[in-house]
Amino acid sequence: MKNTTLCYIENHRGEYLMLHRVKKENDLNHDKWIGVGGKCEEGESPEECLLREVQEETGLTLTNYQYRGIVTFVSDIWEGEYMHLFTATGFTGTVRECDEGVLEWLHKDALAALPQWEGDKIFLRLIHDPSPFFSLKLQYAGDTLTYAALNGKELPL
Numbered sequence: 001m002k003n004t005t006l007c008y009i010e011n012h013r014g015e016y017l018m019l020h021r022v023k024k025e026n027d028l029n030h031d032k033w034i035g036v037g038g039k040c041e042e043g044e045s046p047e048e049c050l051l052r053e054v055q056e057e058t059g060l061t062l063t064n065y066q067y068r069g070i071v072t073f074v075s076d077i078w079e080g081e082y083m084h085l086f087t088a089t090g091f092t093g094t095v096r097e098c099d100e101g102v103l104e105w106l107h108k109d110a111l112a113a114l115p116q117w118e119g120d121k122i123f124l125r126l127i128h129d130p131s132p133f134f135s136l137k138l139q140y141a142g143d144t145l146t147y148a149a150l151n152g153k154e155l156p157l
Contacts, residue, residue: 006086009087037050065086068133071137078140117145119138119140
């Protein structure tokens, strides 16, 4: 199981900085809208990975962020993953072009209409509300979400 980070950076207008994944070959997230983040390097904590990946992908330096939950991904196609999920409300710098896709500030209420993983909709609801730290398990068959459990309790799909 690989370790990754994902962050939803929020500005003062209630918008998240979203990445439309359209530039990389063989991208499991191709054409989907996601937050920013990436794979943890050997010896790197989730927070260190978060700060590095956000800087590399966006040009921003996070100054205020919160560890919101861990998402366990299980797939019949892709390698398993523990994704450390963060939100951020403080940052410095200017957004620059990203080599993995197109970055765009989008209002939180507009995200549900965008192409994204079904499981992303679950954790976006959880981070939209001031919920406590959570553990979410998402199981996929291909692109189809087949199982979800929040803090060990199965969720209806």
